[in-house]
Amino acid sequence: MNKSNMSWEQAFRECNESINRHELTMKITNELYPSEDGILRDDWIGFPKEHRDAVYTEMVAREKI
Secondary structure, X not given: OOHHHOOHHHHHHHHHHHHHXXXXXXXXXXXXXXXXXXXXXXXXXOOOHHHHHHHHHHHHHHHOO
């Protein structure tokens, strides 16, 4: 679908899906790799690629449950 012809309903749905995906990604990131200072991560700035790959692997594993 052309983004310029998208309905408001579809736009909000895509936005909410993106937010939910990000929240799940950060939840798994914080479960697998808690920060040393106890602060929850809210992005992957400075996060190693190997750890990112492990988070994606865990996301796929959870989807199969």
